[in-house]
Amino acid sequence: MENIILEMRSITKTFPGVKALDSVNLKVRAGEIHALVGENGAGKSTLMKVLSGVYPHGSYQGDILFNDETVAFSGITDSEEKGIIIIHQELALVPLLSIAENLFLGNENVEGGVINWPKTYSRTQTLLAKVGLKESPSTLVGQLGVGKQQLVEIAKALAKDVKLLILDEPTSALQENDSAKLLDLLLEFKAQGISSILITHKLNEISRVADSITVIRDGASVSTLDCHAQNISEEDIIRDMVGRDMADRYPQRNNPAREGHLGKTMMEVSGWNVWHPDAIDRQMIHNIEFNVHAGEVVGIAGLMGSGRTELAMSLFGKSYGKNIQGEVRLRGEIADLSTVPKAIKSGLAYVTEDRKELGLILEETIQTNTTLANLNRVSSHGVIDENIERQVSEDYRKALNIRTPSVFQKVMNLSGGNQQKVVLSKWLYSQPDVLILDEPTRGIDVGAKFEIYNIINQLADDGKGVVMISSEMPELLGMCDRIYVMNEGRFVGELDKANASQEKIMSMIVKA
Amino acid sequence: MATTKETSTVVQAAPSVTSYLKSHMRDYGMLIALVVIMGMFQFLTDGTLMRPVNLTNLFLQNSYIIIMAIGMLLVIVAGHIDLSVGSVAGFIGALAAVMSVNYDLPTILVVPVCLVVGLIIGGLQGYWIAYWKIPAFIVTLAGMLVFRGLTLALLEGQSVGPFPKSFQLLSTGFIPDVFGVGRPNVTALVLGILAASAILFLAARTRSRALKYGIQDEPFSFFIVKNVLVAAAIIYLSYLLSTYRGLPNVLMSMAVLIAIYTFLTNSTTIGRRIYALGGNEKAAKLSGINTERLTFLTFANMGMLAALAGLIFAARLNTATPKAGFGFELDVIAAVFIGGASMSGGVGKVIGAVIGAFIMGVMNNGMSILGIGIDWQQVIKGLVLLAAVIFDVYNKQKAR
Numbered sequence: 001m002e003n004i005i006l007e008m009r010s011i012t013k014t015f016p017g018v019k020a021l022d023s024v025n026l027k028v029r030a031g032e033i034h035a036l037v038g039e040n041g042a043g044k045s046t047l048m049k050v051l052s053g054v055y056p057h058g059s060y061q062g063d064i065l066f067n068d069e070t071v072a073f074s075g076i077t078d079s080e081e082k083g084i085i086i087i088h089q090e091l092a093l094v095p096l097l098s099i100a101e102n103l104f105l106g107n108e109n110v111e112g113g114v115i116n117w118p119k120t121y122s123r124t125q126t127l128l129a130k131v132g133l134k135e136s137p138s139t140l141v142g143q144l145g146v147g148k149q150q151l152v153e154i155a156k157a158l159a160k161d162v163k164l165l166i167l168d169e170p171t172s173a174l175q176e177n178d179s180a181k182l183l184d185l186l187l188e189f190k191a192q193g194i195s196s197i198l199i200t201h202k203l204n205e206i207s208r209v210a211d212s213i214t215v216i217r218d219g220a221s222v223s224t225l226d227c228h229a230q231n232i233s234e235e236d237i238i239r240d241m242v243g244r245d246m247a248d249r250y251p252q253r254n255n256p257a258r259e260g261h262l263g264k265t266m267m268e269v270s271g272w273n274v275w276h277p278d279a280i281d282r283q284m285i286h287n288i289e290f291n292v293h294a295g296e297v298v299g300i301a302g303l304m305g306s307g308r309t310e311l312a313m314s315l316f317g318k319s320y321g322k323n324i325q326g327e328v329r330l331r332g333e334i335a336d337l338s339t340v341p342k343a344i345k346s347g348l349a350y351v352t353e354d355r356k357e358l359g360l361i362l363e364e365t366i367q368t369n370t371t372l373a374n375l376n377r378v379s380s381h382g383v384i385d386e387n388i389e390r391q392v393s394e395d396y397r398k399a400l401n402i403r404t405p406s407v408f409q410k411v412m413n414l415s416g417g418n419q420q421k422v423v424l425s426k427w428l429y430s431q432p433d434v435l436i437l438d439e440p441t442r443g444i445d446v447g448a449k450f451e452i453y454n455i456i457n458q459l460a461d462d463g464k465g466v467v468m469i470s471s472e473m474p475e476l477l478g479m480c481d482r483i484y485v486m487n488e489g490r491f492v493g494e495l496d497k498a499n500a501s502q503e504k505i506m507s508m509i510v511k512a
Numbered sequence: 513m514a515t516t517k518e519t520s521t522v523v524q525a526a527p528s529v530t531s532y533l534k535s536h537m538r539d540y541g542m543l544i545a546l547v548v549i550m551g552m553f554q555f556l557t558d559g560t561l562m563r564p565v566n567l568t569n570l571f572l573q574n575s576y577i578i579i580m581a582i583g584m585l586l587v588i589v590a591g592h593i594d595l596s597v598g599s600v601a602g603f604i605g606a607l608a609a610v611m612s613v614n615y616d617l618p619t620i621l622v623v624p625v626c627l628v629v630g631l632i633i634g635g636l637q638g639y640w641i642a643y644w645k646i647p648a649f650i651v652t653l654a655g656m657l658v659f660r661g662l663t664l665a666l667l668e669g670q671s672v673g674p675f676p677k678s679f680q681l682l683s684t685g686f687i688p689d690v691f692g693v694g695r696p697n698v699t700a701l702v703l704g705i706l707a708a709s710a711i712l713f714l715a716a717r718t719r720s721r722a723l724k725y726g727i728q729d730e731p732f733s734f735f736i737v738k739n740v741l742v743a744a745a746i747i748y749l750s751y752l753l754s755t756y757r758g759l760p761n762v763l764m765s766m767a768v769l770i771a772i773y774t775f776l777t778n779s780t781t782i783g784r785r786i787y788a789l790g791g792n793e794k795a796a797k798l799s800g801i802n803t804e805r806l807t808f809l810t811f812a813n814m815g816m817l818a819a820l821a822g823l824i825f826a827a828r829l830n831t832a833t834p835k836a837g838f839g840f841e842l843d844v845i846a847a848v849f850i851g852g853a854s855m856s857g858g859v860g861k862v863i864g865a866v867i868g869a870f871i872m873g874v875m876n877n878g879m880s881i882l883g884i885g886i887d888w889q890q891v892i893k894g895l896v897l898l899a900a901v902i903f904d905v906y907n908k909q910k911a912r
Contacts, residue, residue, distance in 0.1 A: 317798075341802065359795055360792065361795055363858045364791055368784065
């Protein structure tokens with residue numbers, strides 16, 4: 001006796017030259033949390049766009065049944081009218097409007113064309129209470145953190161009488177406790193009879209809240225798993241996602257550094273202090289000291305907002321902050337890192353956290369992006385030798401296994417994992433001694449993550465120093481020889497591989 | 513429970529001429545549009561458009577727009593805009609007039625001084641934009657007003673002229689016929705054939721290199737037809753010009769500038785970095801590119817080209833008037849966008865901007881011959897600009 005709220009039957013969607021979805025089936029029961037997983041580019045977002053009417057009826061084949069009736073949406077307004085609300089990964093809020101204004105944007109409480117503000121504010125308060133957000137309705141959305149903005153998005157969905165809530169990687173930008181809150185909220189909605197579809201890469205979230213799972217791979221639904229009927233392990237899901245067994249999620253490295261035979265010190269930072277660029281009296285980084293040896297992977301753990309990115313960017317050519325004090329030694333010598341070109345020249349590379357915003361020229365080709373940080377090496381007297389350039393980018397494409405027909409492909413057409421490999425190519429070609437990797441595997445799928453890990457290990461084996469910043473603790477534990485724990489701009493602890501555990505890191509953060 | 517399914521995701525298209533043309537519509541669309549527009553006016557004006565006299569005039573009339581469009585392309589690719597170019601061109605024309613007419617300074621001195629002044633003006637504006645992060649729209653809007661005013665002040669509201677003969681040669685001079693035939697001007701013909709051969713040679717070399725690396729998707733027949741047409745067009749044009757007075761000096765300097773800036777944008781690190789800067793400024797900066805200095809240089813370069821355009825315009829009119837350069841910036845910006853540059857920066861080609869300028873120029877010229885009033889000319893030009901950008905956006909969306 002199943003009560004199906006949504007059924008998508010053999011959905012096929014083709015773009016010119018590419019079959020994005022190939023008879024995909026999806027069945028969501030009323031009042032359940034349904035996880036939709038798959039590698040990047042597997043077709044999850046396309047499927048959700050078909051469902052929400054972004055791709056209107058007629059542009060795909062197959063049927064959508066919602067509450068047992070066939071529906072044909074010609075746009076988002078149609079699907080929202082039925083109570084299907086999608087919350088995208090990139091939040092669709094207007095930062096300079098208040099919470100109340102955002103909640104009812106396009107859905108205002110009007111009487112004869114005039115907005116009824118008292119009603120708007122009181123409804124806002126009710127909705128905010130439902131999602132557990134303690135903010136005044138008149139607070140500007142731009143002043144909220146990402147976690148709270150996410151809650152505003154959900155409240156906005158509730159304002160529209162939602163029956164099926166679709167969340168596209170809602171926790172990818174959230175730190176651990178905000179994620180937990182959000183998942184709790186989903187469970188609460190479930191108790192109230194609201195169904196959700198949760199798109200996520202984080203398997204621990206699935207095992208926590210999901211009632212069933214649909215795995216999509218290469219544009220086809222591979223399997224549907226019932227979390228209550230079967231005992232499902234994370235490895236089962238991963239196997240379905242990537243189509244192969246993944247015995248170990250973190251590759252092993254045979255390196256003497258692992259056994260305590262460290263190479264010479266590559267980078268040594270001491271007395272590093274940084275102040276906020278706008279609020280000059282606010283100190284963001286407090287007296288940080290750390291070092292990295294050749295052949296070593298050093299992790300920096302900490303919650304979002306603990307100052308990890310700020311630390312990395314302030315080191316890399318003073319790209320962040322004001323009034324920076326402190327000393328950096330590279331290979332034992334004091335290094336001048338005052339501008340990005342000088343930092344690169346000194347042998348430092350920084351792989352940014354946000355590859356689309358800060359890492360890549362999306363309109364340009366793989367080739368152009370690969371050589372960007374070291375153009376002088378492929379040119380003489382300011383004239384680029386395109387043959388050498390092509391050779392270089394071709395070499396990196398092969399070495400890093402970037403999946404693309406040619407290096408003339410525009411970077412924006414690549415999947416997240418391949419884009420990240422292009423960013424890595426760029427920084428490898430700058431010939432660094434020390435690489436700072438800021439969230440190197442964010443938003444990329446399991447298979448590509450494994451490849452990135454292999455690349456990182458290879459770098460360490462080649463004698464480079466690697467600093468790895470990550471929000472995913474298992475990743476740090478699996479990859480790093482040593483882990484520094486950061487909280488509120490300070491290093492609050494240091495753990496070596498043998499002694500590190502998630503509990504220890506967490507307790508250092510909490511007790512600091 | 514798990515079922516696997518094989519899907520072929522990429523459908524390989526056979527490299528046929530039509531499908532190639534379809535996928536490269538953005539590259540060739542405007543060139544085709546130019547040819548169509550020329551053909552149309554040639555027909556409507558009963559052949560007047562392509563008459564040697566008119567053709568020569570066409571080049572003379574549009575040279576300053578084209579020269580500024582080259583500089584504007586770099587500015588727009590870098591993600592900015594320059595509204596002051598018309599005023600700067602007018603101001604430099606006035607400066608040149610005051611120097612050579614009122615003070616009798618020799619042309620050989622006037623021209624370099626004017627170019628340097630243009631460079632400094634551009635640099636000054638670029639300084640505020642690059643290092644103080646003041647939006648280019650504001651800075652150059654201010655510049656537009658300032659130099660419009662300074663032009664008036666410098667000329668004291670009067671027209672100043674005529675220029676000495678040597679100065680007029682900047683615009684109205686022709687390359688003399690070294691073969692001494694006169695008409696047809698053999699030099700013009702020879703230079704045209706040389707230019708066409710050079711283009712053919714370069715195209716063949718690029719193609720053979722590309723083939724060697726296995727990255728050529730252009731069908732061979734298309735390659736042949738395209739290049740033969742281009743070469744034939746150049747030779748035909750130089751033949752037409754040779755039957756009148758030969759190659760105008762302006763055409764030569766324009767051709768040289770186009771060649772230099774095409775090379776600069778395609779093959780040099782500076783060019784590459786400007787595209788990167790416009791494509792994603794933050795990423796460019798974090799890749800060690802000195803984005804401030806590049807922006808500064810781009811505007812300084814624009815100032816210099818605006819100065820050159822101002823000199824040529826003044827030489828052509830043989831007088832500097834307070835109204836010179838009025839509204840040029842709009843034609844220049846329109847030419848660049850018609851030529852396929854992107855408003856958000858990072859996209860655009862020198863040759864595209866040149867084609868865009870020619871489209872505007874041919875339309876101006878053709879409509880004037882047809883006796884269409886200035887009122888309707890404006891309307892039509894506006895609609896063409898809008899249509900060109902819509903066409904570009906449409907192609908972009910289709911490519912997704």
